[in-house]
Amino acid sequence: MATRTVDVVRPCAASREVVWELLADVSTWSEWGLFDEARLESAGPDQPQGVGARRLLRTGRMRNLEEIFVHEPPHRLAWLVIKGTLPVRNHRSEVQLTEIPTGGTEIWWRSSYEAKIFGTGWMLDKNLKLILADAARRLAVRAETGAPAADDD
Structure with a gap:
């Protein structure tokens, strides 16, 4: 099956x-994420x-067991899901942090995968895009305010 890719971009007022x-x-992911x-x-x-x-x-x-394969502080982090419960294979994610010239950080979050079940890619893309957008939003809010993001934002 073909590799599918979903990405989101979120500005953040906090420094990179x-x-x-x-x-x-x-250890902070359960504080700002939905884990x-x-x-x-x-x-x-x-x-x-x-x-x-x-x-x-x-x-x-x-559940996901992930292994970090790129760690470039404070620019880029990438990982591979080596064991997970989603019906996908070769699932990897990457986050790049870029300084915005006027201040703050651009959060670029990308995930790619292959659907195990034919015809489900569109649905997985839609759900994954929502999950990534929410994760980027929650990360940005936590970085900007030091407090968890509200669920209704």
């Missing part, structure tokens, strides 16, 4: 370094949350 601190530290559990499963060989680190993210019965 502030956004990076939240993004790179998986019941977000933790480091095993540390990377050079940096605990760097390349080779494995993270567990859980929401309800949905």
Whole structure:
């Protein structure tokens, strides 16, 4: 099956370094994201949350075990889902943080995957776009205010 890609862009008034601190530290993801559990499963060989680190993210019965394969502070973080509950394979995500010349940060979040079930890609794209947009919004709000995002924004 073909690789499908979904991406979102979100401006944030906070500095790239502030956004990076939240993004790179998986223990904060349950504070600003929609995760019941977000933790480091095993540390990377050079940096605990760097390349080779494995993270567990859980929401309800949905679980992902991810491995970091790009860790470029404070610019870029990318990971591969090595075990998950979604009907996809080769699921990887990347977040790039770019300074905005007038101040703040642009958050660019991309996920790519192959649907395991023929004909479901459009539905997965739609849902994934909503999830990524919400994650980027929540990350931006937390970086800007230090407080969790409201669910009705």
